[in-house]
């Protein structure tokens with residue numbers, strides 16, 4: 350997560366004072382994906398089977414014409430290839446040139462004959478001339494802002510330098526990789542093994558950092574295959590340096606600021622925990638092909654039976670009966686489906702079966718086996734694939750969610766009524782305002798989107814719907830909110846009775862409530878009504894009385910602030926923490942018109958903090 354403050358000067362305004370930018374680490378190294386090497390160094394790139402051990406079926410390389418080139422990736426590639434290559438970007442090689450036999454190393458007729466023999470296949474005459482790509486050696490010379498290695502390969506005489514993106518590799522690595530996909534301006538390859546690894550001494554203008562792989566640091570058995578994490582093979586301080594470099598590049602290349610206006614990027618603030626910190630994960634699963642609706646056996650009208658009757662005759666739950674006896678255990682042997690439940694595999698569009706996720710909290714990892722087993726056992730009950738929710742939650746002394754009662758009863762009990770989350774159509778929840786954390790603190794895992802989650806940041810307790818946004822790295826929340834407070838630097842000339850804070854995109858009130866004691870009045874705005882209801886509830890349970898929360902789009906915020914609240918810009922601090930896509934242009938226009946005294950911009954995607 351990047352936390353720059355003092356945003357770039359908006360168009361038409363005097364340049365922003367040269368400020369400081371900092372990154373706070375703690376993203377899901379999205380954040381968020383190796384095998385046994387072909388030779389000496391274990392990268393954990395994908396297991397390469399000895400030729401005789403397995404049938405080798407080389408899939409044809411896919412060519413996908415991209416709709417638009419990611420400008421950040423384009424910049425990273427051209428920095429490696431040299432900007433003299435820019436003309437090639439306006440006239441990219443054709444599909445035929447990319448896929449043509451002269452482009453990539455060829456498998457000769459002997460290879461094809463050998464493979465056919467191994468696979469027990471008959472060699473057809475046309476196969477003798479069939480061209481297929483095999484793997485090759487690549488030297489990695491750069492790194493994309495998303496953490497993938499960039500190698501350069503001579504495509505043909507017209508394109509002597511062509512970029513190959515190879516995940517899990519680092520500048521300085523010599524690797525074996527198999528090209529799997531071409532895009533219009535570069536190709537993707539999956540790593541097969543490291544031939545020689547990056548060394549500390551390697552730096553270049555395209556990659557100015559000194560990094561060195563240390564595979565003993567890898568804390569997850571899926572690292573190198575799962576698309577979730579990129580940097581586990583690097584010492585943590587080098588991961589932090591990489592994050593800072595990404596922010597520096599973004600400021601230089603995408604902020605629109607003149608070089609003299611570009612702020613210094615401070616050292617990345619480390620996350621107190623590097624594993625076991627993530628409080629939410631959402632693995633998913635697809636239905637096995639055999640169970641997908643069009644493949645299911647057509648429904649026959651079946652006599653309606655009671656659930657008890659079905660249980661008595663061993664046909665399981667009513668849901669199982671939907672599929673016309675397909676699920677019957679009545680004398681038939683059921684086909685077992687080992688459904689992968691997890692995250693996308695890097696380089697391949699398929700799911701990886703994840704039994705544990707070491708970056709998630711212990712409570713989440715404890716809950717995963719039973720939830721996974723339940724899905725696998727009851728896979729026939731699902732009509733389609735789904736995403737599972739695992740969310741870490743502090744245990745409160747009493748059950749915090751109570752059934753809806755009358756308003757008077759609720760008022761008498763000191764309860765506030767909350768609107769249901771967008772996804773749940775259930776009756777409004779009633780939350781207990783007397784929230785006491787179980788001592789010593791205990792964590793559980795919650796999977797129901799409509800349930801209430803409890804977290805603590807310093808002395809402040811936060812509750813929010815399990816299905817709504819809350820920062821995912823609990824260990825970094827105190828340093829993050831402290832950092833934001835330090836950046837505000839209220840000065841003595843700001844009268845205590847005249848200090849206002851606007852928290853745009855406030856969620857369930859994280860910044861409003863952790864900063865409220867420094868301001869006369871605080872106003873938070875958030876588009877998700879459920880989060881707003883919980884923000885109000887959070888101010889109640891923490892006895893914070895100088896905050897008000899409004900449900901609505903931040904784009905409409907300043908009308909309320911200037912007309913209704915009558916707060917002046919020069920007395921108001923603005924915190925902006927938008928979703929990954931960044932702020933809407935209308936909102937930014939209003940910020941410029943309002944001219945707040947200071948702005949703290951919290952961002953999880955530095956590349957959308959431009960504007």
Ligand SMILES: C[S@@+](CC[C@H](N)C(=O)[O-])C[C@H]1O[C@@H](n2cnc3c(N)ncnc32)[C@H](O)[C@@H]1O
Nearest residue numbers: 818854855856859875876877902903926927928
């Ligand atoms: C990155 S989260 C930040 C939430 C909060 N500041 C926190 O740290 O917990 C962004 C929030 O913006 C909300 N949001 C998205 N679009 C919005 C809009 N147009 N106006 C107001 N809020 C919006 C989302 O619901 C989400 O809660």
